Amino acid sequence: MTEAVFFYLFTIPMMAAALSVVFNRRPIYSVLSLLVVMFCLASLFIMLGAYFVAALQVLLYAGAVLVLFLFVVMLLNLEPDNLARMRLSTLRGIGTIAAAFLLFHLVRILTAPAASGIAATARPGADGTVENIGRALFTTYVLPFELISFLILAAIIGAVTLSKQQSDR
Amino acid sequence: MPLPSASAMLTIGPTHYLLASAILFVIGLIGIMTRRNVIMILLCIEIMFNAANLAFITYARAWHDLGGQITVFFIIIVAAAEVTVGLAIAVLLSRQLKTLNADEIRLLKW
Numbered sequence: 001m002t003e004a005v006f007f008y009l010f011t012i013p014m015m016a017a018a019l020s021v022v023f024n025r026r027p028i029y030s031v032l033s034l035l036v037v038m039f040c041l042a043s044l045f046i047m048l049g050a051y052f053v054a055a056l057q058v059l060l061y062a063g064a065v066l067v068l069f070l071f072v073v074m075l076l077n078l079e080p081d082n083l084a085r086m087r088l089s090t091l092r093g094i095g096t097i098a099a100a101f102l103l104f105h106l107v108r109i110l111t112a113p114a115a116s117g118i119a120a121t122a123r124p125g126a127d128g129t130v131e132n133i134g135r136a137l138f139t140t141y142v143l144p145f146e147l148i149s150f151l152i153l154a155a156i157i158g159a160v161t162l163s164k165q166q167s168d169r
Numbered sequence: 170m171p172l173p174s175a176s177a178m179l180t181i182g183p184t185h186y187l188l189a190s191a192i193l194f195v196i197g198l199i200g201i202m203t204r205r206n207v208i209m210i211l212l213c214i215e216i217m218f219n220a221a222n223l224a225f226i227t228y229a230r231a232w233h234d235l236g237g238q239i240t241v242f243f244i245i246i247v248a249a250a251e252v253t254v255g256l257a258i259a260v261l262l263s264r265q266l267k268t269l270n271a272d273e274i275r276l277l278k279w
Contacts, residue, residue, distance in 0.1 A: 001179065003181045004178070004179045004180070004181050007181045007185060007186075011189050014189070014193070015189075015192060015193070015196070018193055018196040018197070018216055019196060021196075021200065021212055021213070021216060022196055022197075022199055022200035022203070022204065022213065022216075027206070027208060027209065030209065030212055031212065034212055034215060034216070037193075037216065037219065038219070041219055041222070041223060044186065044189075044223060044226075045223075045226055048186065048226045048227060048229075048230045049230055050226045050229065050230075050238050050241070052238070052242075053222075053226065053238050053241050053242060053245075056242065056245055057222075057245070060245050060246075060249055061215075061219075061245065061248075064249060065215070065248070065249055065252050068252060068253070068256060069208070069211075069212065069252070069256070072208065072256045072259060072260060073208060075260065076208075076259075076260065076263050076269070078206075078208070078269070092202075092203045095199060095202030095203050096199055096202075096203070098198075098202065099195045099198045099199045099202065100195070102195055102198065103191060103192065103195040106191035106194070106195070107188060107191060110184060110187045110188055110191060111184060111188070128229070128235065128238045132235060133235065133238060133239065133242070136235045136236075136239055137239060137242070140239075141239050144243060148243055148246050148247070151246070151247065151250055152246065152249075152250055154250075155249075155250035155251075155253050155254055156253070158253075158254045158257070159253045159254055159257040162254070162257040162258060162261055163257055163260070163261075165261075
């Protein structure tokens with residue numbers, strides 16, 4: 001019962017904020033709505049026992065990625081009018097219909113009996129605390145962990161190269 | 170599809186989280202297909218990333234396996250890298266092509 005209250009308390013604002021991201025005419029408001037989505041999602045992560053990932057969600061997404069978005073939106077000084085230009089209404093309708101089709105089939109698949117019978121036996125050490133995550137990260141998943149540092153390096157070099165090319169001209 | 174009963178709506182199981190994830194994913198998809206601004210498309214991609222993250226965490230909980238949470242850890246890092254490069258490209262587009270409308274950018278055609 002308590003879980004139901006908190007689930008709907010976090011899910012309904014999350015959906016409203018996500019719709020606001022998509023349909024808001026001003027990009028600043030879209031970015032701030034995405035912030036609400038991130039915080040509600042972090043709450044859901046805590047409810048699901050993923051404490052470390054919830055902290056990462058707040059620190060990395062809300063703290064770093066969205067600030068980057070805000071900086072770029074303010075830097076480019078986008079006009080609300082030429083920003084909110086949506087596609088022709090027929091194309092928009094087709095896109096929405098296709099998305100509704102996908103939603104229908106996702107709901108059909110996820111509510112099937114095979115998907116709901118996934119409750120397994122409890123295993124120790126499956127809680128998402130920092131200790132458990134760190135232990136798994138540096139034993140089982142140490143190779144992807146090292147590889148992802150190369151990815152970050154590549155992203156840094158790519159971003160620097162792109163902006164340096166700009167200042168040379 | 171039968172309508173959910175009141176007890177099914179009040180007993181929160183993995184299905185509820187998965188449905189929330191599906192709805193969030195579809196909202197992001199609608200955004201990608203209807204908005205034409207490059208920055209808005211990037212924002213909607215973030216929404217879809219997060220919907221996938223919620224599904225991963227839900228299954229990690231349901232199967233008592235930490236692998237799902239580790240995957241989300243990696244997805245968050247990859248998303249951060251993608252946003253860095255994507256926003257750099259968006260800034261370049263607006264400076265050099267003077268537009269951010271995805272329909273007007275035709276450099277890859279022909």
